[in-house]
Amino acid sequence: MHRRLLLSVSAAVLGLSLAGPVRAQAAPTVIRIAAPEQGASGQQSFPGSTPLAVAKLRGLIEDEFRKDGIKIEWTLFRGAGPAINEALAAKQLDVVYLGDLASVIGRARGLNTKLILPLLRGSNSYLAVAPGSDIRSFADLKGRKVSVLKGTAYQRPFDQLLADAGLSEKDVKLINLDWPGSKAAVLNKDIDATFGGNDLNLLTDKGVSLPVNTRGKGPAYTIQSSVLATEEFTRQYPAHTTRLVAAILRASHWASEEGNREALIQLWQQASGTPAAVFRAEFEGSSLRERNSPLFDEFTRSAYKGVVADALRLGLIKQGFEVDTWLEPRFVNEALRQLKLENYWSPADKDGRLIKG
Template sequence: MKIKKNKFLFKMILCTISIAVFITGCSSVNGIDKIALTYVKAPLNVPSIVQKDKGLFQKEFEKDKIEVEFSTITSGPQQTQALAAGEIDFLNAVGGTSVILAAANGVDLKVISTYSRAAKAFMIITNSEQIKSPKDLKGKKIGGPKGTILHQLLMTSLDKNGLNSDDVEFISMNIPDALSALSNNQIDAALLAGPAALKAIKGRAKVVTTGENLIDGTIVVAASDKIIKEHPEIVEKFLKVQKNSIEYIENNLEESFNITSQETGLSKEDVKQMYNWYDFNPEIKDSDIDGLKKTQEFLLQSGMLEKKIDIDNIIMK
């Protein structure tokens, strides 16, 4: 009798454990217990800064016991590589150039929303009194990040002034290095954006041109095809947080400026000034898609892309 009781008790314990495991397993969404997204705060990504500071993604996903992991990968190519490797689910602020190049190389991803449009935030800047417009860049040394929106700005501005890449000496370097090289007169002009551009201007450098009326300056949000197809509810929650964070910023501007100032080390006045350069509306507009198509043409013409892709196919329907 004692053996039977022990067997019965053992079965009851097993059943209790099984039920507990089942309940715990069901608490996540279709088996998802963690999502990973990039955290890119520069040049002035106010939504990302506020989202992280206020824990907006964590609050939304903790309802389903899903952990949110942030990655500080900021390089576009490295972001898309991490997504291809399954290390990242959402690229929360990535350049159109990186998305197009990744898609052309077989990475299964989709643009799920627009992050920002900031044509005014991208600039060609000089210390030279001889350079007053893009046509004066002929024969000059220009430093900046290759294959980016800034590079596209340079090529577009040259084209609009009857010049091409052979008319200038372009030196590939990141934004901080370009700012340093300009300050030390090692280059004639620099391709700068956001805080770096503002710092140069405060140092009495001159703006040759901004991206206004030349480029769209569109940054997007992308996700893996896998999570879009297998877990559309996760994507829906992500987009909900993105939309709600924009509304939070609009309703709490001063607080958002303070948070951004503390996170970036910029003065609140600088944050306010640069914030006006940006449009953070997440809706994918026809103009955004057209902008991506223009970006693809830039990549083709510059030799960085060999085969054209259908841009409409990388937009989440």
């Protein structure tokens, strides 16, 4: 009996020793990352004004995984959030960069994602009108041809600004058009106006004007963007998820240093093709550290809960979900610990005010 017990224990120990390395060696051969395309004039471009653009141009994610032989595959989607959500549903992606509304719509419709890294907060939106147009406010949009890419983060502030003017989407001739197509259409006067991001400033030297934007209107009008991963990826490769987050956080830290502001803007210009002046205007008066905060603080939680509530109210989703269980802060928390950046960013309250601590 004693001998059988020893053999049993030895077998169990051997089994554990064999199982351990097998689990440790489990790794993806490729990490498939996607982001929206924001190009113009037929040129494909990566979204600027984010730490992810810094990470991509500097090859920080590739450097992290090169020693393991893991390939990083980037895909830009002209159809932005809706197209990325379709690719997620088809299991063609592992990690994505999305604005708040698109990520909420995807989750509400059953995509098994986890929000693993808040990336950029407080982004503004702009109304661009065709050359020679007399549109000066949202009230002037009544009966006009206006494009907005539905299912993206811009639809939410667009609808809110319409409501502020006593209008709804039914009061305009709304056209669902991707961002490159919208730029061409407004420039050619095929539509009267389009609503989108700061890349619309690319058109101002061609006679397009931007009479309305969301600067200074408060958190309810701004857009938050984050990095999401599939639940399958985070469950199967938790250590690799942390390493991915840490690589992007290195970019977030560099992008948060005020001394790097001009170098950061130049890099964003390189990534997106958008003139540096556009980024200077967008971030004028803003703290880089606050805009690039990766914290799962009260602001992040409140902002995404607000997006879910607004999406339900606007009929963009049929049912809500528990935001707190969707947010997955453990990878950021561990990466911050490893990088010794636990106290670098300060948490903010629901209104975006820093919490003194």
